[in-house]
Amino acid sequence: xxxxxxxxxxxxxxxxxxxxxxxxxxxxxxxxxxxxxxxxxxxxxxxxxxxxxxxxxxxxxxxxxxxxxxxxxxxxxxxxxxxxxxxxxxxxxxxxxxxxxxxxxxxxxxxxxxxxxxxxxxxxxxxxxxxxxxxxxxxxxxxxxxxxxxxxxxxxxxxxxxxxxxxxxxxxxxxxxxxxxxxxxxxxxxxxxxxxxxxxxxxxxxxxxxxxxxxxxx
Numbered sequence: 589x590x591x592x593x594x595x596x597x598x599x600x601x602x603x604x605x606x607x608x609x610x611x612x613x614x615x616x617x618x619x620x621x622x623x624x625x626x627x628x629x630x631x632x633x634x635x636x637x638x639x640x641x642x643x644x645x646x647x648x649x650x651x652x653x654x655x656x657x658x659x660x661x662x663x664x665x666x667x668x669x670x671x672x673x674x675x676x677x678x679x680x681x682x683x684x685x686x687x688x689x690x691x692x693x694x695x696x697x698x699x700x701x702x703x704x705x706x707x708x709x710x711x712x713x714x715x716x717x718x719x720x721x722x723x724x725x726x727x728x729x730x731x732x733x734x735x736x737x738x739x740x741x742x743x744x745x746x747x748x749x750x751x752x753x754x755x756x757x758x759x760x761x762x763x764x765x766x767x768x769x770x771x772x773x774x775x776x777x778x779x780x781x782x783x784x785x786x787x788x789x790x791x792x793x794x795x796x797x798x799x800x801x802x803x804x805x806x
Contacts, residue, residue, distance in 0.1 A: 672685070673685075673686035673687060673692075674686055675689060675691065730801060736801065736802055736803075737799065737800070737801050738800040738801070738802060743794060743798075743800055746794065747791065747794045747795065750787055750790050750791050750794065751791060753787055754784060754787040754788065754791065757780055757783050757784050757787065758784060760780060761777070761780040761781070761784065764776070764777055764780070
């Protein structure tokens with residue numbers, strides 16, 4: 589009996605190790621121990637001291653520069669600053685930057701505008717090469733398996749025939765009685781639904797895939 593018993597199937601409390609009376613909670617036993625104190629040292633450069641009240645600034649120094657003539661010469665000789673192009677879109681006069689608004693056709697004037705990037709051309713060549721290798725592989729397998737490719741006319745004829753069959757089955761399904769109260773009616777309805785579902789699947793396959801291969805009959 590003891591061999592096949594688990595720990596959770598015993599009667600009474602589980603047998604655990606009783607804590608020792610010496611390991612009681614002591615005062616300040618859970619407080620964090622701080623690192624020892626260190627002497628503060630200032631290693632950065634100190635600012636110059638504040639001048640004393642008895643110190644006076646140097647007075648009487650004047651510049652001989654004629655600021656009026658200098659400013660006038662700078663304005664006359666300087667290049668005129670072009671105003672920033674803006675546009676106003678409201679009657680209240682709200683101004684916005686014109687260059688970042690998208691109203692200026694600056695991208696179509698670039699030299700590489702409308703030119704296919706080099707990485708896309710390289711990727712298209714790789715895709716074209718991979719498609720040619722895949723077509724050659726398929727052609728070789730079809731040649732080995734004696735498969736025949738449907739022409740566009742045959743594929744269109746098969747597709748129209750499937751759609752016509754679906755319309756006939758759908759018309760027959762619409763002519764069923766409203767109340768399906770017998771087993772033969774239920775079987776008839778289920779059969780028509782399966783036929784319509786299969787026709788829809790075949791039509792979807794033909795419309796999705798432009799190239800269709802069929803096995804030659806022996």
